[in-house]
Amino acid sequence: MGKRNITLKELAAVLSLSPATISLALDGKGETYRIAAETRRRIEETANRLGYRPNHLARSMRRGKTDTIGVVFPDVSEAYMNRILAGIEAVALERGVSVMIATSSLDSSAEARNLDTLMDRSIDGLLLVPYAPFRGEAYKNDAVRRAMESVIPSVCIDRYLPGITTHAVIGADREAARLAAERLIAAGCRRPAYLGFDLAITTLVERRRGFNDAIKAAGLTGSSDEKLLTERNPDSPDIREWLTELTAAQRLPDGFLVSTDGLALKLRSLLRKLSPAGRGSRRSGTRRKRPLIARFGEDSPYFPTGMISVRQPHEELGRRATEKLFALIAGEVIPKEKQIEIIDMEIIDETQHH
Amino acid sequence: MGKRNITLKELAAVLSLSPATISLALDGKGETYRIAAETRRRIEETANRLGYRPNHLARSMRRGKTDTIGVVFPDVSEAYMNRILAGIEAVALERGVSVMIATSSLDSSAEARNLDTLMDRSIDGLLLVPYAPFRGEAYKNDAVRRAMESVIPSVCIDRYLPGITTHAVIGADREAARLAAERLIAAGCRRPAYLGFDLAITTLVERRRGFNDAIKAAGLTGSSDEKLLTERNPDSPDIREWLTELTAAQRLPDGFLVSTDGLALKLRSLLRKLSPAGRGSRRSGTRRKRPLIARFGEDSPYFPTGMISVRQPHEELGRRATEKLFALIAGEVIPKEKQIEIIDMEIIDETQHH
DNA sequence: GTGAAAGCGCTAACAT
DNA sequence: ATGTTAGCGCTTTCAC
Numbered sequence: 001m002g003k004r005n006i007t008l009k010e011l012a013a014v015l016s017l018s019p020a021t022i023s024l025a026l027d028g029k030g031e032t033y034r035i036a037a038e039t040r041r042r043i044e045e046t047a048n049r050l051g052y053r054p055n056h057l058a059r060s061m062r063r064g065k066t067d068t069i070g071v072v073f074p075d076v077s078e079a080y081m082n083r084i085l086a087g088i089e090a091v092a093l094e095r096g097v098s099v100m101i102a103t104s105s106l107d108s109s110a111e112a113r114n115l116d117t118l119m120d121r122s123i124d125g126l127l128l129v130p131y132a133p134f135r136g137e138a139y140k141n142d143a144v145r146r147a148m149e150s151v152i153p154s155v156c157i158d159r160y161l162p163g164i165t166t167h168a169v170i171g172a173d174r175e176a177a178r179l180a181a182e183r184l185i186a187a188g189c190r191r192p193a194y195l196g197f198d199l200a201i202t203t204l205v206e207r208r209r210g211f212n213d214a215i216k217a218a219g220l221t222g223s224s225d226e227k228l229l230t231e232r233n234p235d236s237p238d239i240r241e242w243l244t245e246l247t248a249a250q251r252l253p254d255g256f257l258v259s260t261d262g263l264a265l266k267l268r269s270l271l272r273k274l275s276p277a278g279r280g281s282r283r284s285g286t287r288r289k290r291p292l293i294a295r296f297g298e299d300s301p302y303f304p305t306g307m308i309s310v311r312q313p314h315e316e317l318g319r320r321a322t323e324k325l326f327a328l329i330a331g332e333v334i335p336k337e338k339q340i341e342i343i344d345m346e347i348i349d350e351t352q353h354h
Numbered sequence: 355m356g357k358r359n360i361t362l363k364e365l366a367a368v369l370s371l372s373p374a375t376i377s378l379a380l381d382g383k384g385e386t387y388r389i390a391a392e393t394r395r396r397i398e399e400t401a402n403r404l405g406y407r408p409n410h411l412a413r414s415m416r417r418g419k420t421d422t423i424g425v426v427f428p429d430v431s432e433a434y435m436n437r438i439l440a441g442i443e444a445v446a447l448e449r450g451v452s453v454m455i456a457t458s459s460l461d462s463s464a465e466a467r468n469l470d471t472l473m474d475r476s477i478d479g480l481l482l483v484p485y486a487p488f489r490g491e492a493y494k495n496d497a498v499r500r501a502m503e504s505v506i507p508s509v510c511i512d513r514y515l516p517g518i519t520t521h522a523v524i525g526a527d528r529e530a531a532r533l534a535a536e537r538l539i540a541a542g543c544r545r546p547a548y549l550g551f552d553l554a555i556t557t558l559v560e561r562r563r564g565f566n567d568a569i570k571a572a573g574l575t576g577s578s579d580e581k582l583l584t585e586r587n588p589d590s591p592d593i594r595e596w597l598t599e600l601t602a603a604q605r606l607p608d609g610f611l612v613s614t615d616g617l618a619l620k621l622r623s624l625l626r627k628l629s630p631a632g633r634g635s636r637r638s639g640t641r642r643k644r645p646l647i648a649r650f651g652e653d654s655p656y657f658p659t660g661m662i663s664v665r666q667p668h669e670e671l672g673r674r675a676t677e678k679l680f681a682l683i684a685g686e687v688i689p690k691e692k693q694i695e696i697i698d699m700e701i702i703d704e705t706q707h708h
Numbered sequence: 709g710t711g712a713a714a715g716c717g718c719t720a721a722c723a724t
Numbered sequence: 725a726t727g728t729t730a731g732c733g734c735t736t737t738c739a740c
């Protein structure tokens with residue numbers, strides 16, 4: 001412990017030069033300001049030797065720029081957040097910009113608080129994965145609105161708030177959901193069902209829409225069920241109860257589109273308990289095949305999932321959003337049709353029905 | 355978009371008061387400085403109405419404190435990082451302190467860069483999960499050393515650098531590894547093996563030691579194998595090759611202690627391929643039981659793992675480290691024997707051998 | 709080629 | 725009870 005940083009003034013004293021000269025030289029402006037090559041060398045050498053590091057606060061204050069962007073998102077514990085973050089950091093790092101992160105920890109008031117503190121810290125720009133409230137849940141978006149309306153540029157990731165957000169980078173959820181559901185149908189499903197959280201975010205709303213697009217197109221409207229979970233916990237008994245009811249009503253779906261990753265694993269585990277026999281399709285002659293699962297997400301615990309997975313390009317989402325943010329910070333004007341960027345998703349089929 | 359923040363001076367002009375008075379009143383020091391109650395009310399009302407928010411940069415500069423701590427860790431994509439982060443944020447939030455995060459993205463030079471930029475931003479304190487180099491990998495720890503030796507207090511989490519780190523909060527890895535290995539032995543394993551990454555970090559070194567403690571105590575030294583992976587990728591063919599060799603040599607272990615989470619899942623999936631029959635223990639009379647697995651970690655993809663798991667108290671690690679950091683920031687002196695805090699780990703047995 | 713001076717927005721000691 | 729003043733450490737314009 002010990003060494004306080006040397007200041008520009010102190011360095012100036014050591015060199016018997018003025019702070020101004022040194023500041024210019026170290027900023028690489030020595031050329032344009034015609035500081036003697038020898039002087040520049042001396043400055044650099046001494047600065048290095050004494051370990052001079054400019055005070056970032058003072059510099060930011062003077063220049064009106066912090067070289068820091070803020071990121072607010074609801075929950076670190078979801079794996080997809082990590083991937084978004086990796087994308088953000090990759091871009092930020094290559095521009096020498098720091099990333100300040102605050103998570104809302106699944107609590108909308110924490111989101112508001114975090115947004116406000118971040119804005120106070122004079123960040124150059126803001127990336128936001130908005131909080132996902134349940135449909136019907138009270139959710140005040142003043143802080144988001146305030147943030148979006150401030151001078152500081154901002155970009156939403158993965159979902160956005162229509163009417164509030166102007167810039168966003170999201171996935172092609174509706175289309176991907178439709179394609180995934182079409183795969184289920186193509187694989188022979190006649191009773192595809194939708195399982196998801198009942199969250200009021202664009203992402204999930206669009207997935208459900210995409211599913212329904214496919215159902216309607218295939219003329220399966222009457223035979224398709226859906227379950228919208230009203231609790232955050234994927235281990236809640238709701239899914240089991242739903243499956244039990246469907247089974248009792250002789251309506252057990254032969255395929256599922258599941259809105260999120262963990263939910264799909266949970267569903268698979270429940271279905272296995274319902275029909276503990278082998279894979280169904282493996283021993284020929286088995287009367288009832290196990291239902292097919294399609295899901296958003298791609299996490300696989302080191303073995304094939306047997307599912308249809310929609311690979312969400314999270315890292316790309318993060319990267320593109322950050323690039324967009326830097327464009328905005330640089331003052332670029334983005335035409336209306338490019339304000340919401342939509343990234344395609346890849347579908348991976350691991351059902352192995354060769 | 356649009357509204358720039360109003361400054362204290364401007365607010366003062368509106369109120370026909372001096373900036374100083376307002377600053378004091380808004381800081382809650384109105385009482386001690388005996389500012390008229392009515393004046394205080396007016397100040398507060400107007401500040402609110404005009405949406406005054408103090409400029410954090412200027413404030414930090416003047417006070418020599420940023421109310422921000424920095425966190426540097428190697429990789430966001432590991433699930434355990436999320437838990438540590440949750441602990442950190444919980445404590446930081448309740449103190450009104452912001453958390454600035456930078457990840458080294460599995461690259462030791464990024465770690466150095468991140469440490470330097472964070473230190474430049476005048477953070478009040480630093481939390482560090484040091485980069486984990488492979489044994490033998492070139493790793494310059496100058497930046498870490500610099501950071502640790504600066505005036506800014508710092509605390510390491512999960513692992514530390516002996517000789518450099520002074521404050522850390524870590525798990526009781528050696529003891530937990532010994533206990534886990536003892537469980538394997540108690541469950542009848544006579545050829546327990548150790549599988550882990552060959553990383554030069556205290557955490558993993560201690561786990562291996564703990565394993566060996568148990569082996570030695572049980573007199574199984576000769577019949578115990580180990581594999582130290584020299585690649586970050588858990589999907590590399592190394593594990594498979596190791597298992598194949600062992601099988602060929604008639605030395606396939608009947609139990610494994612695995613240093614990390616994902617690795618254990620990988621191992622299980624490989625073992626299943628090796629002996630694809632049912633659970634072994636289920637159909638009585640089966641000659642060869644499937645090997646037991648004990649592992650550090652607790653991730654279970656929604657169904658019982660059948661393993662012995664060492665629950666790592668990551669959130670607590672994060673919390674305790676942050677609390678310790680705040681103590682240091684407050685100027686508390688921590689006695690030598692309390693500088694490295696060791697947190698116990700819980701062992702969860704899901705082998706279901708009733 | 710280099711330096712002087714002003715000032716970013718705030719706080720805290722010192723006046724009144 | 726409130727105001728004045730002097731910076732925190734840096735950048736930038738303008739002057740020499």
